[in-house]
Amino acid sequence: MPHYRWLIIGAGMTGDSAVKGIREVDATSPIGLIGAEPSPPYNRPPLSKGLWKDQHLEQIWRDTPQVGVDLHLGCRVIQLDKTGKSVVDDRGTVFTFEKLLLATGGAPRHLPFDTTGNRIIYYRTVEDYRRLRALVGTGQRFAVIGGGFIGSEIAAALTLNGKHVVMLFPEAGIGARVFPAPLATMLNAYYHEKGVEVLVGEVVTDLRMRGEQTILTTQGGREITADGVVAGVGIQPNDELASAAGLPTDNGILVDELLRAGHPDIYAAGDVARFFNPALGMRLRVEHEDNANTMGHAAGRNMAGQAAPYHHLPFFYSDLFDLGYEAVGDLDSRLVTVEDWKAPFREGVVYYLKDGRVRGVLLWNVWGQVDNARALIAQPGPFRPEDLTGRLPA
Numbered sequence: 155m156p157h158y159r160w161l162i163i164g165a166g167m168t169g170d171s172a173v174k175g176i177r178e179v180d181a182t183s184p185i186g187l188i189g190a191e192p193s194p195p196y197n198r199p200p201l202s203k204g205l206w207k208d209q210h211l212e213q214i215w216r217d218t219p220q221v222g223v224d225l226h227l228g229c230r231v232i233q234l235d236k237t238g239k240s241v242v243d244d245r246g247t248v249f250t251f252e253k254l255l256l257a258t259g260g261a262p263r264h265l266p267f268d269t270t271g272n273r274i275i276y277y278r279t280v281e282d283y284r285r286l287r288a289l290v291g292t293g294q295r296f297a298v299i300g301g302g303f304i305g306s307e308i309a310a311a312l313t314l315n316g317k318h319v320v321m322l323f324p325e326a327g328i329g330a331r332v333f334p335a336p337l338a339t340m341l342n343a344y345y346h347e348k349g350v351e352v353l354v355g356e357v358v359t360d361l362r363m364r365g366e367q368t369i370l371t372t373q374g375g376r377e378i379t380a381d382g383v384v385a386g387v388g389i390q391p392n393d394e395l396a397s398a399a400g401l402p403t404d405n406g407i408l409v410d411e412l413l414r415a416g417h418p419d420i421y422a423a424g425d426v427a428r429f430f431n432p433a434l435g436m437r438l439r440v441e442h443e444d445n446a447n448t449m450g451h452a453a454g455r456n457m458a459g460q461a462a463p464y465h466h467l468p469f470f471y472s473d474l475f476d477l478g479y480e481a482v483g484d485l486d487s488r489l490v491t492v493e494d495w496k497a498p499f500r501e502g503v504v505y506y507l508k509d510g511r512v513r514g515v516l517l518w519n520v521w522g523q524v525d526n527a528r529a530l531i532a533q534p535g536p537f538r539p540e541d542l543t544g545r546l547p548a
Contacts, residue, residue: 156224157250158186160457163231163241163395164257165189167198167443168424168450170216172255173223175454185223186249188241192228193280194218199443201283202304203473206311214280234399236417253457256396256407256415256422257450260389260441265299267360273368274361274383277304286382293381294318297370299358301328303472304386306341310475312384313349320378321345322353332481333504333516334491340499341474348475389441391426404428406439411463413453423453433467433532434484434513442470467531469524482527483514492539494546503546510536515546523547 160176162169165187173185189195195216200209219225226243233242240250262276275282286308289296294317298309301323309321325331327338328345342352353376360371361383370378391406401415402408407422409415409429415422424446428439445468452464469482477500485506495502503523506514511534515527523546530545 155248155250156186156226157184158224159183159252160185160255160454161241161249161251161253162187162255162257164255164259164424164426165191165193165195165218165225165227166257166259166424167195167216167446168257168259168453169255170195170218171447171450172257172423172454172457173218173221175451175456176458177221177454179455179458179460182222186226186251187218187223188226188229188231188243188249190228190230191279191281194225194227196280197443198278198446201280202277202307202311205283205287206315211280231395234395236399236401236420239419251419253419254421255453255457256401256420256426257424257453258392258395259425260391262385263388263390265358265385265387267358270363273363274299274385277308277384277386278389286384289382290315290317295380296320297322297368297378297380297383298386299323299370299383300386301325301354302331302386302388303329303470305384306345306474307472308384308386309345309350310348310473314475318349318351320351320353320380322356322358322372322378324355324357326354328352331487332485334487334493336493337499337504337518338487344475344477344499389425391439393426396422396426408437411465412456412461413449413464414456421453421457423449429464431467432465433528436484438468438484440468440470442468444468444470467528469527478519480517480521480524481514482517482524483512483531485514485516489513492542494543503542505537505542505545507537510538512537512542517546520546 195218196214200214229243231241298321309319312319328341330338357373358370393403393407396407397403406428413421425441428437448466471480489506492505501519504516
């Protein structure tokens with residue numbers, strides 16, 4: 155029965171960052187890291203970015219094994235006893251701990267008509283990358299379901315690798331849930347110019363196989379034949395383990411400002427954790443790299459006794475062909491938006507407002523302004539649209 159002073163469930167970026175945080179405070183005590191994937195921790199963003207350009211697979215791996223941690227990979231924790239301070243994995247191994255971090259991340263949502271489960275790549279892991287890369291080696295035509303973060307990046311990546319891509323989603327524009335309507339509509343045309351076949355307002359309702367190809371049927375009656383299908387339709391937080399153990403959950407694991415999950419010796423961080431952010435005055439659950447790294451590191455240090463409130467407001471970023479952006483805060487296209495363009499749709503800042511307060515900032519081909527955007531979100535306002543013109547210079 156392995157016993158660890160520090161036990162971490164989840165061997166992703168958050169888990170790795172937590173190990174580093176612990177080691178800054180405690181250089182010697184045993185750390186156990188349990189991961190469902192067979193791979194050790196790696197950087198996830200290159201899966202839809204750099205690996206399709208000039209980055210090599212060996213460059214994504216983190217140095218977790220070198221910092222003094224026992225890796226238990228390819229196994230999934232199925233039971234947590236918070237009173238007895240133990241967990242059981244799917245091999246029957248019992249681990250005991252003094253303090254525990256739940257960095258269980260999230261699982262991709264699957265489409266209801268996908269009954270076989272093996273024709274669509276729900277893109278998230280390095281194994282998904284390897285599978286898609288193999289298909290790219292033999293196929294020419296690919297379908298991407300979803301116009302959000304993953305869908306827009308994968309569609310661009312496949313197109314840049316010389317493949318014909320059909321991109322389809324129910325919204326009116328690429329990134330429509332995040333970007334204001336004019337920008338989302340522009341992206342439809344921009345992707346079309348780059349060679350992507352963009353089908354807006356289309357919902358896939360069925361699929362069938364014809365040899366090695368997949369044929370998708372849409373609600374509008376279209377049939378799309380593809381050598382490979384990728385779906386990016388969001389994730390669900392892996393909070394079932396916490397919920398079954400009686401820890402507080404609500405679309406993720408609820409944590410306090412020290413990242414404790416309803417128990418003095420159990421913490422949560424990363425994609426699965428919902429935390430209160432003072433600048434926005436609301437709980438967030440953030441599924442991006444900055445939060446995984448920063449929150450994991452904070453959780454590790456807090457577990458090891460260097461307790462500090464987690465008040466960080468994470469940012470995220472993306473590359474879309476020749477366009478790129480960084481974003482901070484609550485980017486919801488249903489909010490009031492103020493667009494301040496230096497060059498329309500090419501360079502500028504979009505502000506998201508509610509009740510006169512800035513809730514989010516989109517930096518479109520504008521760099522070096524993330525900290526200033528955070529400071530603006532923390533201000534009480536109220537702001538008028540004219541107050542924001544030129545506020546964050548491009």
